[in-house]
Amino acid sequence: MSAPSVLVHRDQELLAKAAAARLVTRIVDVQAARGSASIVLTGGGVGTAVLAELAATGARDAVDWRNLDIWWGDERFLPAGDPERNETGAREALLDHVGVDPARVHAMPALDGPGGDDPEAAAARYAAELRAAARPEDHGPVPSFDVLMLGVGPDAHVASLFPEMPALHDERPVVAVRGAPKPPPTRLSLTLPSIRAAREVWLLAAGSAKARAVRLGLSGAGPVQVPVAGAQGRQRTLYLLDRAAAAELPPGLERIASP
């Protein structure tokens, strides 16, 4: 696992623009090297703003959208099209505006989907989809995602892994989460082992409400108490912050601030 590095931007707007530019570059680089790339999307305020900025930049045309696999780190287990679903936000912000291959948009199952309304069965279905996409060189049950983005909750949750909940002890690739402290209570989430399969993990946080969670994530806390601390990429773990979210950074961390 890679030690985290930190990049601080002036405010949320610039953070979202810079992360979108970084994402274009990363996808283009990977596609140039291997032909195909894979990313994992997050819900939440900054995560969705990054997708909207990506849709708005002319540089989006540098991406070969049809050779991109798109996964989700977590989902609210609600009917398809519900505005609270992370998938709905991602489609509205980006996916409806670019030429993705529908077969490579791997949304997590919906409550009213063909697989039924059992969240455990839905988690198992998504795990099977991930396993089918994993190649021998991935050495595990999920692909080695090129970029996996995560929002950070004020309580230090990432994806739908909330502090002290059983999902944090689960070794399966995908779990159903019941009784989440943030509505809606029933969710699907990648687990930490799946998150750690990513080559790069980007943690996105803006606003003063996230400053404590960011500090704890970078202070050597345990992932059961502080889930964000357990989110690390194989090659890179990058905190992309605005100044407010970076206000309580532990001393000595590398910081590069936008003017």
Ligand SMILES: O=C1O[C@H](COP(=O)(O)O)[C@@H](O)[C@H](O)[C@H]1O
């Ligand atoms: O519920 C969720 O919250 C987190 C963080 O959202 P934010 O609006 O506080 O940035 C998000 O990353 C996750 O995907 C989502 O389901």
